[in-house]
Amino acid sequence: MRRNLLILITILLICVTFSLATLAENSIDQTYQVSNEDLSFEYRNNAKGKTAEEIIKEVVSYFDRIKDFKGALVSKVFLEKKEVTYQTNLMKNQQRSLTDNSYTFGKVQGTEEGRLLNALPWIYLPPDYSLLQNGLLLSGQRDYLEPLANLEDLYKLKLLGEAKLHNRSIYLLELSNVFSKQVLWIDKEKMLINRIEIFNGANQLVATINYNGYRELVEDVWLPNLIVVEDNNGKKLLEINYQNWVVNSGLNNSDFSIGFAYQARQEIDKLKKIIDKNHKDTESRYKLAKLYYQVLETDKAINTLLDAIKIKKKIKYYKKLAEIYREQGKYKESIDMVNEALILDYQNSELHFMLGELNLQLQQISKARNSLERAVSLEPTNEQYLERLFWTYRRSSFTETMLRNAQNTLNKLIKLNPNKPEYQIYSGNLYLESKKYNKAAHRYQKAIQVAPKDIWGYIKLAECYEAIGKHRLAEELYKVTIRIDKSWLNYEKIADFYYRWQDYKKAIQNYNIALKLKSEQFALKVKLGKSYWEVGKKDKALEIWGRILETKSLKLNDYIKLGSLFTKYNLDNLAVATYQQGIQEFSNSIDSWTKKLVAELHAKLAKLYKEQDNYELAMDEYNQALKLYQYSWVYRDLGVLKLKNGKLGEAIELWQKAKEKNAGNLEVVYNLAIAHIITEEFDKAEADIEYIKRFNPDQKLSSLVNKASRVINELQRIKAEENNSEVYGQKYKIQGDQLRQKGKLKSAVEMYQMALEKNSYYGDAYFNLGLIQSVMQNYQEVKNIINNFDNDYFQQNKADILKEMKALCEGVN
Incomplete structure (x- = not known):
């Protein structure tokens, strides 16, 4: 109680101070320089310091939020001269499961493609590997129930580092044993697997598995639209398409007793008889198409809707077709259907929004923006439309016009929902980026008032005050975050603040506290060493950095950062040793991403040799780099x-x-x-x-x-x-x-x-x-x-x- 009262008093003081500061600062010159670090749009507590084991556990636990699901897997195998397609219907809740596939995989048995697919260690199949793998031709995978849950029994785990895939931050995890090696590309924000590279015992790339088109089926539950398996030459071997999936719908015993088709089949037969009697009955065709889609006969659903459209064009027919095409990942075909529907009713906001979403899938940002703007103009109070439009502006080029449009959209969102702190902070970020510090501070203060225990608003307000030189106020705000949450990240934040303003003793004090809470955090050790260096305690700095090199969990990025740090401080011999250690540790990792970073280590080592006039060694290292990337x-x-x-x-x-x-x-x-x-x-x-x-x-x-x-x-x-x-x-x-x-x-x-x-x-x-x-x-x-x-x-x-x-x-x- 006393702690909460202290926080409340601090907030009131900040608000009063802010009001006074605002009056005094109305004439502030709007030309302060703000670093890129200050312009970050998010403050996340879970983004740093994870081990390989922690990341895997998060990936596994992600699907705990799925209580039941129902859908189809349509798998297509690409043989040398033909394609073979299979469909499996699946449903499961926490008590029971059901699959429907009445076929065998005889057409694939004995083929080169089939042997390669069955030789793969396993394919990640969310949300339930043990059930979904029964619907595929992967007979070699039957030994595993949930392979990700027992990786420590099968593989040695290693966190290689972080990279970018499709402009998103990802973790790179290596799983290795004497028989094979795999590299998992895991989305850092959503903790979903985006790619798996598979290598044989001779470290040769065998196959790549890509997980494409993740869709949010219900709040914060994402499944891929398409899984694609390719061989080492990029030849497509297998596609797995998730169709007609529904999750957390409350499946019960009656759903399982009905199964996938019985009741729907009866209704299908009735509708077919009605259509036989009246071929122009488009409404019956529409109902029939929806039933075909329900029982996962997608091609029949599409053809039935196309037949209905030939007789009579209706928006809902086109819309349903667009939804089915989108489900299949056929975004261009889906766009065509939406455009046809818009010819019938161009004032339909839902269609414009749908068109915007589809163009976003195709990375057509300008077209998406135009469609979303139209949707908002037709339905200006739709919060979903406005939110999507805001993020589309942010993904566009950072021009003054786009920033202004994004801000105007946020103003509308704030008016619709003033108690949502995210909108206030996003707005503050835009003002901060535009160097409109008073308005930015006002938005951040509003966010604090709405959510006084959310540290995000305090962090952003502190950054704003820091940008205009109000260091005392910024310091107090960082202290508030620690009172609210004594996490290592908040101690790191205030230590970073002290380091920026050359108060190295306080920086050292707070980095040490952070390290007690998160002892293996790489960046904290580096920063602590830098702080000791700045106060003249170089031996202490070298001791800390030396201990970093003795740890066994360093990532490739860490070696690059350390080597660059040592070079900055003219510790060339230590930099050389660091690069050599990184090369030695990761030289046997042969996935494409690791090769690229090991090549960078060789090249950085070459630069050091070049500066030392050791040209022969430098040329040798450059040549080693070019062999890799x-x-x-x-x-x-x-x-x-x-x-x-x-x-x-x-x-x-x-x-x-x-x-x-x-x-x-x-x-x-x-x-x-x-x-x-x-x-x-x-x-x-x-x-x-x-x-x-x-x-x-x-x-x-x-x-x-x-x-x-x-x-x-x-x-x-x-x-x-x-x-x-x-x-x-x-x-x-x-x-x-x-x-x-x-x-x-x-x-x-x-x-x-x-x-x-x-x-x-x-x-x-x-x-x-x-x-x-x-x-x-x-x-x-x-x-x-x-x-x-x-x-x-x-x-x-x-x-x-x-x-x-x-x-x-x-x-x-």
């Missing part, structure tokens, strides 16, 4: 090292690959332009320069390419004026030119030096040597050559060109 920037960096080593031909090949991987990488195209100047391929160099200009380069690059154009013109003039009469050392100079044009710069240097030994006044050989030394970044040698030409009145133009060429080569990176 072909990053455009790795091709670029390796090309620069090859250039420094005099292997211009190899550098050109690498930069061309970099351009193929990322056509917008203008740095690479610039490198190619300089290389083509050195090899005297002036047409290619000019084409590279024109390519860069098409992309409107920044001022620095624009200046460099203009200078490169001038150098090309001067070099072409010098080449035209070159003395071709026989002189001492000419044959070596010619050989040097040939080697330079092939990109063999070291050998070319040897030839030019031999030419100069024969004839120390051989200006052309000396000039070409200067060009090569420029591009190999031997700038002291270039300066010496420039000085020699500067002292010769007749050669000063060559000195000027070499100066420009040196400046151009300094831009190669």
Whole structure:
């Protein structure tokens, strides 16, 4: 009671302080800079620090909320010359279950596809593996009841890290034993499996299982629309389509006694007789289609509705067809049906909303937005329509117009439901993003008043005050969150606040408390070490970071973050050791995502070796990286090292690959332009320069390419004026030119030096040597050559060109 009273008093004080602050701040300059971190739209307590075992338990427990379900699985097997389709009807509650499939899988037995599918360890089949697998041809999977519930008996679990899939954050979990390895891609927010990659004992990819089109059937219960199994070449082997699913409808014993069809079959027979007597009875056809759909005969339902539409066009016929097509994942066909219905009644808000939802499924954001705007204009008080429209605005480009539209939509939602704190906070976030701090603070305060025990509002209000320099108020708000909930996340939040404002002692104090509550949290240990470093206790920081490296639960991302941290603090040897440890630990993980991150570890290690002038080791690490994943920037960096080593031909090949991987990488195209100047391929160099200009380069690059154009013109003039009469050392100079044009710069240097030994006044050989030394970044040698030409009145133009060429080569990176 006393604690609640204290919180209430604090809230009242904040509200009073806010009112005073608002009056004083009306003239505040609206140009404060806010970091991206401050603009986050959500504050979640469950987003950090989970172990692999905790994540799996959440995935399993997710389906505890499903008390009963009924639906069909339509599975399609793709054989070499034909497709085989099966349908299974299923229903289950907490007491009993029922399946209806009167077929065998004889058509698939003995086929290569069937053997591969049966060799898969298991296929995740929500919401009930033990029941659903009976409706599939997976005879090799019968040993498991609920494989996810007993993974520790089957596999070693490892959390690889976090990544992005379709712009959503996901966890990567590895399950491995001596026979196989799997990588699960799990949606971080909803805790649903989106993909499974399966590898054999030889670490070769065997199959990929994708879970597509998750749909919310009832509140917070999502099931996939389609499961697709592909082999290692991307060939589709199996599709599993969830059709006509209903969950938590209260199935009882009478439902099971009726089963899937008996009563409906009787009604179907009656309707068929009615239609036989009157072929133009479209209402009976509509009822018949709904019954076909109920007993999971989807094709008959579709054909019956199409027949009804041929006789008489009605909105409900099109709408039902659209629903069935959407259930099958045929979104374009569903959109066609909705558009046909809109021809009959363009003022139907439900149809416009449905069209918006379908376009969102296809990522057609602009079309979805237009449809949802129309739905809202027709039914302006529909909260569901307004909410969907708001999030569609947020998914659109972050233009001033879209932000304004999103805010206007939230204002309407707040008016409809002023006691929903989420609307107030979303609105505050938009104002914060627009640097309208008074309005943002007002919205966050409203959220606190509506939900005084929800810390989200306090966090956002604290961030707002922090943005305008009111640190005391922000600090008090962070303290309130701890009084409400003494979680490690809230201690971390206030410690982060103290760190940002360089109060490192208080930061250390709160990070330590957070670590007592969450001892294995990686980010907390890193931040605690940084705080000790800032107060001069470097040994303590190194001790903490060293203990991190001794833990066995580090993810790949952790090694990358740690290595980057050590590099920032000039702890290069520790960074090298960190990258090497990560490579060693994950080198046997061969899923595509892990390969990509291990490649990044190799590349970061290469950069460190490069900075230490250990070019051979750097090139070796870059090559190791490219074996795993072909990053455009790795091709670029390796090309620069090859250039420094005099292997211009190899550098050109690498930069061309970099351009193929990322056509917008203008740095690479610039490198190619300089290389083509050195090899005297002036047409290619000019084409590279024109390519860069098409992309409107920044001022620095624009200046460099203009200078490169001038150098090309001067070099072409010098080449035209070159003395071709026989002189001492000419044959070596010619050989040097040939080697330079092939990109063999070291050998070319040897030839030019031999030419100069024969004839120390051989200006052309000396000039070409200067060009090569420029591009190999031997700038002291270039300066010496420039000085020699500067002292010769007749050669000063060559000195000027070499100066420009040196400046151009300094831009190669």
